[in-house]
Amino acid sequence: MSDLGDKILLAHGSGGQASHQLVSELFLRYFANDWLEQLDDAAVLPMAVPQMADAHGPTRLAFTTDSYVVHPLFFPGGNIGKLAVCGTVNDLAMTGAQPLYLSAGFIIEEGFSVADLTRIVQSMAETAKAAGVHIVTGDTKVVDRGSADGLFINTAGVGLVPQGLHISGAAAQPGDAILLSGSIGDHGMTIMSQREGLRFASALESDCASLNGLVASMLDASTAIHALRDPTRGGLATTLNEIAGSSKVGIEIVEDEILVRDEVRGACEMLGLDPLYVANEGKLIAALPADQAEVVVSAMRGHEYGRQARIVGHATAEHPGRVVLKTSLGTRRILNMLTGEQLPRIC
C-alpha cells in the first residue's frame, strides 16, 4: 500500500507513470493472468471453439474497455459519444483485430438534458456505422444530482484477430522503423483550450477518428507489423515508452519528423505544455521491419487518416526501455513517461 499512498490522485488516471504504478501494484497483483499482463490496448484471447479443427489453432478474440469522462462533453471535432466509439474501436484495431461489436454503458446525472443525450447517442450511432461496428448491448444508470458530472460513458468492444497476425506492444524489434500517422496534440489541446476559453480555440479541432480502416490498409500492404499503439493519455512520449518497456528495445525518434500543427504548438506554448505528452485520439504509432516501412507509409498516405504518415524513428538494441529524442538542435534527450497529471479528463 505504502507505494501507492493513501489516496487516489488525479495522476493515477493520467495514463503516465502513476497510472502504470496503480495497474502493476493493484490490478495486476490481484487479477493476475497472462492476458492482462500483456498490457496491450486490447486483450487477445483464445476461444476454444470445440467444433473447430485443431489444425487451425484457436479463434482469437480481441476484447477491450474504456470509460470516458471527458470534460466538456462537446468539443470541436467530436463529443464524448464519438470519442467512446472511436477509442474502443481503436484499441481493438491496435491488435490487428477486426472490430465487430461494442457495448455502451451510460452513467447519467439526474437532470441531464435529454436533447444533449440524444445528440451524443446519434453521434455514437453514426460513428459506429462509419467504423462498421454494431452497438449490441448496453446499460443505463442514473445517479442523484451531484453524484456524477453530467455523463460518463463506458464502451467495451470485441473483435476477431485474423490468423497469422501477432501484433503487440511487446513485439517491437531492434531495427524496426517507427511510423507515426500524423500530427500530434490536436485532441488534448482542443479540450484544454475549450476549458481555458483561449481566444484561438476556434482553430483547434480534435483528431478523434476510428482507425480500423487505416490499420486494414496497412495490413493489406504488409502483415509484418510488429506493434501498433494509439498515443492517447500521456501522449506520444508515454506510448513510445510503453512500447520500449514492453518490447525491451530502445527507441530513437527525430524531433523534426514529428508534426505539430501551428495552432497546437501555439496553445502548448501558451499553457506551458509539451506536445509530446498531449493526448491524441486519431493517431497511431507502428513498429515494423525497416524494409517494409516505405510500402506501409505509402498505404497509410492513401487513407484519409494517414495522409501525413511518416517514419519518425527506429528501434534499437541499445538502451532497452528508453526513448531518446534527437532534437532539432542536434542534441539528444531522454523522453520519460509522463509524470504527474497534465490534463485531467481529456478522454
Place this chain on the structure above:
Amino acid sequence: MSDLGDKILLAHGSGGQASHQLVSELFLRYFANDWLEQLDDAAVLPMAVPQMADAHGPTRLAFTTDSYVVHPLFFPGGNIGKLAVCGTVNDLAMTGAQPLYLSAGFIIEEGFSVADLTRIVQSMAETAKAAGVHIVTGDTKVVDRGSADGLFINTAGVGLVPQGLHISGAAAQPGDAILLSGSIGDHGMTIMSQREGLRFASALESDCASLNGLVASMLDASTAIHALRDPTRGGLATTLNEIAGSSKVGIEIVEDEILVRDEVRGACEMLGLDPLYVANEGKLIAALPADQAEVVVSAMRGHEYGRQARIVGHATAEHPGRVVLKTSLGTRRILNMLTGEQLPRIC
C-alpha cells in the same frame, strides 16, 4: 423527445417502465440492430470464424455490460466489486453461455481511499476466481473531487454459447413452468437498510452471487430451458413482465410460492415497499416445458444457490404480455412493471 421529457430522471435508471421507455425511444432508435433489439441480459452474436466448417453453424458469443453505482460501496454480503463481477457473470449465464472473460473499468473520485480500492479489487479477484472467469482488460479514470461519488465500476463480459441452446427472454412458451431459485428482495433491502440505518439491518444480507454454476447444473438436467433471467433492478415483477412482453405470453404466479425472508418482509413493511419490486443479485427465473420442471428444480436444489428453488407459476396463452399474481387470499391481481424509481443506486 417530448415523450421522454427534457431531463433525465432517476426513474430512467430504475429498470422499470421509464428505463424501458428510454431504451426504446433513444437507444434502440439510433443503435438499431437485431441483437440489441432482443433486449436480453447479454447479446448473443454470431462470430464468423472463417476456418470453421459451415456445417456447425457460426460460433455464438455472448456479450454484456453493466455499470455499478451502488451506494454504499460496502454492504453485508458484498461490495461494489463483488457485485460488478457477479452481475456480469449472471448476465452471460442467462443466455446459457459459459462466461469466460471480463473487463473492468474504474471511474474513481480523486481522494478515494487506496485501502478501500484494494479491498474492492481483492473481492473482484476472488469472485472472478470462484466463478471461473478471468479479468483480462481494464481501464482507470480519475475525476476531480466532487465529479463522482467515490467509485463507479463497469464490467463487460464475453462467453461462449454452447451449440444447440437457444435461451432468450423472448422464448417462453404457453404451458411453460416458471421457476424461481430462492427468496426475493434480499439485496435491495440490505442496501436500503444500510442507507436508512434501520436497527434490524444486521439480520439482512445481500444475496449477491455468481449463478453460472447453478445454470450449468440446470442445463445438465435439461437443455430444454426456454428463458432465463435474473430479477435485478425492478425486481421479480418487472422481470416477469419483460419475459411476458418479449415472449408474448401471459404469466401467472402464486404468491404463496414466493419466498420472502422475515427480515426482508419486515424491512419492506417498515419502508412501505413491495418485495416483488425489490432487486435481487443472486436469484434467477426460468421458463421451461412443464414436463422438465421437476428434474430441473431437483438439480437446482442440489446447488448452493438453488436450495430453495421451486415452481412459482406458469406461462399461458391468455393475456399475453400480462403478469397475474394469485394472492394468498385467493384473489388475482395484475402485476405491472415498476413505475417510477423505488430504490436508486441499488446496483
